[in-house]
Amino acid sequence: MTETLAEMAMQGDPGTLATEEQASKIKLLEPQQLYELWERQHWLSHEIDFAADRTHWENLSDEERDWFVWGLASFFIGEERVTTQFSGLVMAYEDESEEAFLTTQQVDEARHTQFFDRFYREVIQIEGDNWEQRLARVREELNDAFVKLFDEELVEANQRLVANPRDPAAKVDFVTTYHMVIEGTLALTGQFFIVDYLERHNLLPGFCDGFKKVARDEHRHVAYGTWFLKEKCGSSDAMVARMRSCLQELLPVASGVLVPKGADPNDWTLLDYTSDQVNEFAFKALTRRLKAIGVPLVAEGVPA
Numbered sequence: 001m002t003e004t005l006a007e008m009a010m011q012g013d014p015g016t017l018a019t020e021e022q023a024s025k026i027k028l029l030e031p032q033q034l035y036e037l038w039e040r041q042h043w044l045s046h047e048i049d050f051a052a053d054r055t056h057w058e059n060l061s062d063e064e065r066d067w068f069v070w071g072l073a074s075f076f077i078g079e080e081r082v083t084t085q086f087s088g089l090v091m092a093y094e095d096e097s098e099e100a101f102l103t104t105q106q107v108d109e110a111r112h113t114q115f116f117d118r119f120y121r122e123v124i125q126i127e128g129d130n131w132e133q134r135l136a137r138v139r140e141e142l143n144d145a146f147v148k149l150f151d152e153e154l155v156e157a158n159q160r161l162v163a164n165p166r167d168p169a170a171k172v173d174f175v176t177t178y179h180m181v182i183e184g185t186l187a188l189t190g191q192f193f194i195v196d197y198l199e200r201h202n203l204l205p206g207f208c209d210g211f212k213k214v215a216r217d218e219h220r221h222v223a224y225g226t227w228f229l230k231e232k233c234g235s236s237d238a239m240v241a242r243m244r245s246c247l248q249e250l251l252p253v254a255s256g257v258l259v260p261k262g263a264d265p266n267d268w269t270l271l272d273y274t275s276d277q278v279n280e281f282a283f284k285a286l287t288r289r290l291k292a293i294g295v296p297l298v299a300e301g302v303p304a
């Protein structure tokens with residue numbers, strides 16, 4: 001085995017490649033390989049060391065603290081949503097390898113929720129004796145686009161799959177919503193800019209360590225979604241149309257999730273980054289994944 005673990009974690013996710021040309025030629029990892037990768041990439045959310053983070057948190061500027069309280073709320077509640085709204089996909093497995101991988105993804109999402117809960121309790125020192133109180137408090141920070149995407153679209157897609165796990169259209173809708181839009185377009189974009197900021201400013205080392213491990217898990221999840229959609233869309237024009245209409249409906253909602261409260265949705269700045277930088281990063285990664293799947297966002301011959 002010549003690759004490092006870090007390289008292996010990225011290689012199944014074409015969103016990380018430098019060019020569309022590379023993305024179109026990538027050999028996607030299959031669920032069995034992704035399961036085996038999970039065994040090698042195990043980590044413990046309760047062993048992340050937050051000792052230095054508490055002092056760092058106290059020393060952040062007001063602008064930084066406000067931003068992190070807002071930005072991380074979408075991650076904390078987002079992880080809770082993607083943990084509890086995942087069971088339909090586990091029920092929809094088509095062979096043992098896919099089932100093995102999907103069960104690892106559900107436990108990964110629970111681990112991510114635990115990681116954020118620890119950070120909110122031990123570093124931000126949020127009030128609330130139980131999960132319900134803490135989640136309710138953090139929910140106060142969310143915007144309307146988040147509620148639409150995570151509490152309506154994701155919940156409904158999961159319920160359709162729970163009602164009929166053998167319905168291929170329901171499975172394509174769910175994986176497009178969850179793996180392509182929520183994980184691939186939103187979560188990995190947010191993680192990239194947050195880690196970039198924290199590393200450049202030498203801030204919150206424990207959080208940064210854990211968040212990079214979360215991102216490594218997310219690359220595996222998105223690699224599964226890319227593999228699945230290529231399998232389904234490669235043999236069915238109906239599934240291509242389904243995936244494309246789901247993306248076209250949800251991408252504008254997803255871009256709204258990234259807009260800070262009260263900001264102009266077309267022109268905002270967050271810490272060191274402009275909305276153009278963030279949207280371009282998200283769009284490029286999505287385009288690479290769609291290239292690997294073989295389904296461009298807009299059908300050829302149709303004006304964009």
Ligand SMILES: [Fe+2]
Pocket residue numbers: 079082108109112214218
């Ligand atoms: Fe996650």
Ligand SMILES: [Fe+2]
Pocket residue numbers: 082109183217218221
């Ligand atoms: Fe995930």
